[in-house]
Every structure is written in structure tokens, then in C-alpha cells.
Amino acid sequence: MDQNELFKNYLEGKLSQEDKIILEKLLAENPSHKAEWEKFKKKQLPTKRGRFKSWAISFLIALGIVALGISLIYSLATPPGPKLFSAYYEPFDLSTLKISEEHKEFEKGMDAFRKENYEEALQIFEKLEEKSTEAEVMFSIGLCQLALDRPEKAIPILDRIPEESQLFKSSAWYMALGYLKLNKLQEAKTHLSIASEDNSEISDQAKVILAKIK
Known part of the structure; x- marks a missing residue:
């Protein structure tokens, strides 16, 4: 066994206990052998780092592939309707609406809706519906x-x-989005x-969505 092979086996823990004791004693007592040992170790360290770096890069690539696969599976598993809903749904700007009665209560509901406190807004609008039959209130609910x-x-x-309401086409739009969420494409169309x-x-x-689901 030459010196490099001996050092390599020692570094990798492959020497017998007896050979290990002999080598350690030799390194402790002989400066020239110790110097050769130190040189050998320095040559081996970059290799270990390189192996670790290579392993780490391979691991990250594999992780990325797995994540991409999961994303693709999720995308393929999601029906087209909910995908389109997520892509196109945006809350309506209720501040553009005006009603002739109970104006302050309606403003409270609009404020809650704007702050995304939808449950609170719903309660306000449903209470207001008991006093008003205006389309704006139904639309908001x-x-x-x-x-x-x-x-x-x-x-x-x-x-x-009602069809004569200025909100009729907006209500049709949000009904279509609702049907997309339920993946009822024919009703959405x-x-x-x-x-x-x-x-x-x-x-x-x-028009864009209609072209997508034809």
C-alpha cells in the first residue's frame, strides 16, 4: 500500500485499529510524514466541498422539479371554471351605487365591503333589504x-x-362568474x-372568457 492510499484509507476510516495506531504514532514522531499528511488532507478538502456542492445543486434541482410537478398536477386537476373565476373576479366598486332611501345605512355597508368585511356588509344590506326593494341593495347582497x-x-x-335596471348587465357578469366558480360552463356562457x-x-x-370556453 503506497503512502497516498494509506492516508486515504485512514481519512475514510478503513484502516484496522492496529494500522491506525501505527500510522498515528508515525505521524506524531516523524515531521516529514506529518507534513506529507497535511498536504494530502489539503488536497482532499476541495474534493469534499465539491462533492457537497454538487450534491446540494442536484438536491435543489430535484426539489424544483418536484415542486413544478405538484404545481402542474394541481393545475391539471383544477376544472376550467374555477380557474377562469380566479383570473377574472374582482369585487365591484359599490361606491358607484346610489340609493334613494336609507342612504347612511347603505354607506355603512359599502364601507364594510370596501374593507373586505363581507359578513358585516352582508348583515347591513340584508337588514336594509327589509326596508328597501331597490336593485342596488339586492345587487350588493x-x-x-x-x-x-x-x-x-x-x-x-x-x-x-330586473332587466330595466342599469345593474342588469353587471349582475349578469357576476352571475357568470358565480357559475364559473361552480364550473357550470353552459350557464356561465x-x-x-x-x-x-x-x-x-x-x-x-x-368576450374573452366566451372565446376561451367555446
């Missing part, structure tokens, strides 16, 4: 239910908005068609 991830409750309320009839931002978005 439907929006709260949709924001609270309850499209099955939002849709029938929004469906009560019906209301997207209504929402796409005028020249507005909602109309443009409705």
Missing part, C-alpha cells in the same frame, strides 16, 4: 355572497335584478353573452 365564496347563494339573488352586449370593460372581459 349578491356581491357579498359571492365574495364570501357562496356562489350558489349569490346567483339567485343577482338573478332578481348564457350570462356572459348578456354581459358582453355593451361597450365596457366587463363586456370585453366577457
